[in-house]
Amino acid sequence: MNVSIVGATGYGGVELIRFLNNHPHLKIKSLHTSSQSGRSLYEENAHLMHMNDKLEEIDPEAIAKKSDIVFLATPSGVSSQLISEFSDLNIKVIDLSGDLRLQTPGEYEHWYKKTAAPHHIIEKAVYGLAEWNAEEIRQSTIIANPGCYPTAALLGLAPLFTEGWATATDVIIDAKSGVSGAGKSLSSVTHYSEMNENFKIYKVNQHQHIPEIEQQLGRWSSDLQPITFNTHLVPMTRGIMATMYIKVNRQTSTAELRDLYETVYEGHPFVRVQPLDRFPSTKQVYGSNFCDIGVAYDERTGKVTIVSVIDNLVKGAAGQAIQNANILMGLEETAGLWSSPLYP
Ligand SMILES: NC(=O)C1=CN([C@@H]2O[C@H](COP(=O)(O)OP(=O)(O)OC[C@H]3O[C@@H](n4cnc5c(N)ncnc54)[C@H](OP(=O)(O)O)[C@@H]3O)[C@@H](O)[C@H]2O)C=CC1
């Protein structure tokens, strides 16, 4: 099966290339750029010098003729325009941006401050939270790949809501990310002298992933109230840690809680529930498609603490996109993704 990548020169794009180069069934057919067509991939990305691929312009009809799937690793606002051109063609689309994730009209424009994709396309798009929406993904042609923070948060919260241990009435998510989450372009927020020896909170109560997390929580819990979700930048390249605090509706213990998570995620090889009283760190998932989760019950407050870590570029972007492609094409979910994290 052939695949093409639009936005091949960006962080999400090169991470797709890294995994697809080792995929047993999906073959990279073409790589596309809006600004560098005709150049070799390695001119922009020296680490890919062993590949001779040339970057091509974005011609949706030509891409649909040669590939079964196109990955859009393009910025929000760009994907929504490209998707209109691909949606009438015989090709499946996996969009890594936030453009197709929000189903309620007006929400996207409110949070992203950009024009939304056409509504008939948004309606066709399935939210690609791979561990939870596989059935829908299998029947779809357009996948809205989840955001990096929502992936970490939702995988961590899901068992409590789907198993009726909590209602989404008082959800607090405190999240931290490495700077590659902001993409490859330079910015005054992420450049070295701003981030080195620094730790900052940003987009306080304004983050565009708030409605995305609420949308999925609303599918699991009928009592959804607005959530508290805040994000921090950490001076590291990759990784997200989401720490969450939820009141549960029963007296329990950490051991019982951990059993719940273990049972829910049985058969989902990319989610690794940590041993009792152990909490994950971002380095243990670095460069991999794993989401590692640790849980604890606080008897004093009746609240649960959940710690969920992912690599933002893998499980939070390219890895989950390939996992979704595997589901979509009826392949083994782990194909091309079953590699150990980089350590140390
Ligand atoms: N970084 C992360 O951790 C995550 C990113 N995402 C999302 O994935 C998408 C890609 O992110 P990321 O790779 O980090 O971003 P980058 O900024 O690193 O890369 C963006 C890519 O888009 C291309 N591009 C820019 N403008 C246009 C345009 N007008 N038309 C077509 N292509 C364009 C750029 O290349 P060129 O100029 O060569 O065309 C570049 O390859 C974004 O929507 C982002 O929000 C989602 C989850 C996590």
Ligand SMILES: CC(=O)N[C@@H](CCC(=O)OP(=O)(O)O)C(=O)O
């Ligand atoms: C560290 C950092 O800046 N991260 C980005 C995540 C970008 C992303 O995934 O945004 P989409 O919803 O457009 O896909 C942010 O907080 O905006």
